[in-house]
Amino acid sequence: MRNLTRGSCGGNNPDSLVFGQAVYPGNPAGPFDDEMVDGAACVAATGMNHIDLEAAAELGIAVKNAVGYSTHAVTETTIGAAIGLLRQTVYYDRYVKTAYAGSPLQYHFGRTTHQLYGSKWGIVGLGNIGRSVARVAEALGCRIAYTSTSGVVREEPYPEKPLDELLRWADVVSVHAPLNDRTRNLIGARELALMKPSAILINVARGGIVDEAALAAALDAGRLAGAGLDVFTHEPLEAGNPLLSVREPDRLLLSPHNAWSPVEAIEILVECIARNIRDFYTPQNQ
Numbered sequence: 001m002r003n004l005t006r007g008s009c010g011g012n013n014p015d016s017l018v019f020g021q022a023v024y025p026g027n028p029a030g031p032f033d034d035e036m037v038d039g040a041a042c043v044a045a046t047g048m049n050h051i052d053l054e055a056a057a058e059l060g061i062a063v064k065n066a067v068g069y070s071t072h073a074v075t076e077t078t079i080g081a082a083i084g085l086l087r088q089t090v091y092y093d094r095y096v097k098t099a100y101a102g103s104p105l106q107y108h109f110g111r112t113t114h115q116l117y118g119s120k121w122g123i124v125g126l127g128n129i130g131r132s133v134a135r136v137a138e139a140l141g142c143r144i145a146y147t148s149t150s151g152v153v154r155e156e157p158y159p160e161k162p163l164d165e166l167l168r169w170a171d172v173v174s175v176h177a178p179l180n181d182r183t184r185n186l187i188g189a190r191e192l193a194l195m196k197p198s199a200i201l202i203n204v205a206r207g208g209i210v211d212e213a214a215l216a217a218a219l220d221a222g223r224l225a226g227a228g229l230d231v232f233t234h235e236p237l238e239a240g241n242p243l244l245s246v247r248e249p250d251r252l253l254l255s256p257h258n259a260w261s262p263v264e265a266i267e268i269l270v271e272c273i274a275r276n277i278r279d280f281y282t283p284q285n286q
Helices: 053-058 071-086 089-100 128-139 163-169 189-194 212-220 263-280
Strands: 016-018 036-038 040-044 062-064 120-124 143-147 172-175 200-203 226-229 252-254
Touching: 040 263, 062 263, 071 089, 071 128, 071 172, 071 200, 071 226, 071 252, 071 263, 120 128, 120 163, 128 143, 128 172, 143 163, 163 189, 189 212, 212 226
Parallel strands: 040 062, 120 143, 120 172, 172 200, 200 226, 226 252
Antiparallel strands: 016 036
């Protein structure tokens, strides 16, 4: 059995590799234990930061990921998180369930809300998901700009800004970059301090890109209006993570790395994995 999770690419059979669920940094990274595929890794995810790609290449093992299956799902999660934070959905949901019945007032304005229309939306990483988010946000009336995390600036329909400038400019910042040496701890205390106190930050990419302790501190200090995270440095969260004890939890939306997982997306994912396996066994790969 092979284990190609990062830092553990050893074993006696360099021509075989298990394919199965992705193992992310911080998870118990035991060996993949699904069926073996001779000479190829079929990763059931888009991100490959949990795979030691250099070791796989040295051993002659092809690594194939699944691309595009969750673009719409993650886009919807991103847009939904932005609207939920701007409209104080968690606060007002709790108010109606606990205090609205029997109230003498028809309306309650305990928290200021904002509309998405007219907002400046900054995209960190304009790949497939970043472009999809940009298109939907633009359709909802947002102005779009992006920053490249690869260092490559292509011709795009949106202006490119350096990260610091983007953070100062944006009302909403969403992260859609891979986790690598360029993006690890990309957004820390210094970068968060550049953002408007009225801005919100959404990370649906990878934990490790945003400094969670710095984010919690910024929320507690009122230097950031809200944040939505679907990914974390350690998954599941460790006890004592500062995100779990922010003073105003309504300003923080958390989900357990499941933005990618609607039934429809998983059906496409299974098709992607099957296609990668078939492609590996076509004559050109023999």
